[in-house]
Amino acid sequence: MQARDHVSTQRTVRDGCLLLADIPLDIIYLILDYLSLQDFITFTKVAKFCRGLLHHDIIWRRLYQRSTLPLPPGPAEWQSVSDLSDPLIKSTKVQINWPPNLSRPQIIRSRHIPINRDDAGFSVILDRWILVAGGSNVLCYDSHSTALEESAKVLINGGDGGRIQSIKSAWKAYADGRVAAFAAIYVEQELKIMRIIMASGEPSGAEIIVTRDLSSFRHLAPIIAAGLAMTLRHRLLIITLGSYGPDWETSERLIILDADTLRQYHIPKLASEAVPIIQSQDVTSVFETRTHLIKSRSTYTREAGWHSFLECFPIPPVNTPPEITILECSHQDQIHDIKLQTPFLIQDSLEGPQTGQISFTIGGLLLDPFRTNRPSLSVIDVCLEAAGGISCERVDILRMQNAGSLRLDSLNGHARGICQNATKPELTAFSFDYQPELTTFSWSEPIRIPEESYFRRKLVTFDAFGGTAYFDVTGTKSGRVVEILDFASDLKQSGEPARRGWSRGRGSSRTSSSRILYPPAR
Structure with missing residues (x-):
């Protein structure tokens, strides 16, 4: 650029260059679009003007838009610059070190909330708010608070009602x-589904x-309480009560609600109900x-x-007549490859550009009917064919020795999770990128956790992008507690250098119907 004065814009050009502080902000925003989050943080350390860019919420929003992370829940007026920047920085650090740069993620903090031994347990919404069923009430704790117990407030006052026997919750942050946040409680042979009111x-x-x-199901009360489940991923709020039975849907033990209109949908009894043998x-x-x-049934x-x-049942459009x-079922088939204990959605529905066929990917632990104690962590590609049939391709990624509870978070094929060992006080962390032609996978060395009452510790939920696990622990010195384990998001926080890198599974070519990767000898 030649040196000249631009009177109209009052910009100053010295030695043939425009000063950084004089570049219009909209140009700065465009330049920063080419920087990763780490490069942007480094850039802000160059000068005072650059540090000031940290306070521009539009920059943080643009960083979110080109990342794989969703925006924090709530409308824009809820979100300060720190609300936007802190989770993104933390999550990016977790992404870097979960798992490649550490032999195992370090547990840097363990926090506890005492609850009563007879309480029904707890659930977590928005990866932050802990809903504890205490007696006939539901208490809400803020896991981000530095004073956990003092953050409690009564969210639902049951008065003199019966003791809550089970609680589950689900939530969804829209674009x-x-x-949308909901909770379901089972109390006094009644199921109550509630919409949680959000304020600021x-x-x-x-x-x-x-x-x-x-x-009418009082004889199944313990089974219903233990088997209560609730999910909300897009539009449908799905509640199941107890284990599967032929009357699951007709007896209201399977409830499907539109989260916006609260219209209840039903699914007919189809071929999977007609297995003629015991x-x-x-x-x-x-x-x-x-x-x-x-609906997957094995x-x-x-x-x-x-x-x-x-x-497979197509979800009706929003404007469907009431x-x-x-x-109506569009696809059904008998499949040999789907035998997952709990399916987690890895890649959401995609339409093939040439065939127009819908496909999606699920993952989880395979069933272990022969009790080998080595179930496979597997992913399954499902394709809905034009003729109404279904084809599947399963890839067995890793044998999980003595696998217990597994929780997995995923977004657009990028997945992270932890698996609790059923016999030892250990967790295994893993991460994989699942693409149509190549799956790259890595897993950690065992993460040892406090042994106190380990065998009565239940993994309830896991926020993979924030690096936080929530456990229901009984038999501690404090009695029963909600245990919150925070994992290190970078080496400085952990206070320990990485001893060696994670062992990495090689990329698996997606050509055969079943393949398994074994960990190298340690």
Whole structure:
């Protein structure tokens, strides 16, 4: 650039260069779009003017838009610059070190919330707010608070009602900033589904939207309480009560609600219900993709071994007439490869550019019917064919020795998770990028956790992008507690140098229907 004075813009050019502080902000924003988060942080250390860019919320929003992380829940007015910057910086550090740069993620902090031995447990919404069922009330704790116990407030006051026997929650942050959060409690042979009222980004109350009388199932009360589950990924709020049965849907032990309109949908009894032989094992899951409600059912019999059925129901458009409440099955088939204990959605529904066929990817631990104590961590590609059939391709990634509870977080094929060892006070962390032609996978050395009451420690949920695990622990010196384990997000926080890098599984070519990667000898 030649040196000259631009009177109209009052810019100063010295020695043939425009001063950084004089470049229009919209140009600065465009330049920063080419920097990674780490490069941007380094750039802000150059000069005082650059440090000032840290206070521009538009820069942080643009960083979010080109990252794989969703915006923090809530509308824009809830979010300060620190609300935007802190989670992104923390999550990026976790992404760097979860898992390649550490032999094992370090546990840097353990926090506890005492709860009563007879309480129904807890659930977590927005990866922050802990809902504890205490007696007939639901208390809400802020896990980000430095004074955990003092942050408690009564979210639901049950008065003189019966003791809550189970609690589950689900939430969804929409692209426009809205947050939908729900809780389900099982109390006195009743199921109550509540919408959680959010005020300035935090729960402030709840309203009951659905009540179901389950007194006819009083003989199944312990099974229903233990098997209560609730999910919300896109539009459908899915609640299941207890283990699967032929009357699961007709008896209201499977409830499917539109989270916006609260319209209840039903699914018909189809081919997977018509197995003519007595089953010795039955594992059924219902989950949602962007385009379909999926019912996966695996049954085991001595006569025929495993049978897996998959049924797919297109989700009706938002403007569907209210009289339409029965979901119609578009695809169903008997599949040999789906035998997951709990399916986690790895890659949401995608439409093939040439074939127009819908495909999605799920993952989780395979069932272990022969009790080998070495179930595989597997991922399964599912393709909905034009003729109504379903094809699957399974890749067995890793044998998990003595695998117990597994929790997995994923976004657009990028997944992170932890698996609890059922016999030792250990966790294994893992991470993989799952793409159509190549899967890269890495896992940690065992992460040892405090042994006190380990065998009565239950992994409830895991925020992979924030590096926080929540456990329900009984039998400690303090009695029963909610235990929150925070993992190191960088080497400085952990206080210990990495002893050696994570062992990395090689990329697995996606050409055969089943493949397994074994960890190298340690």
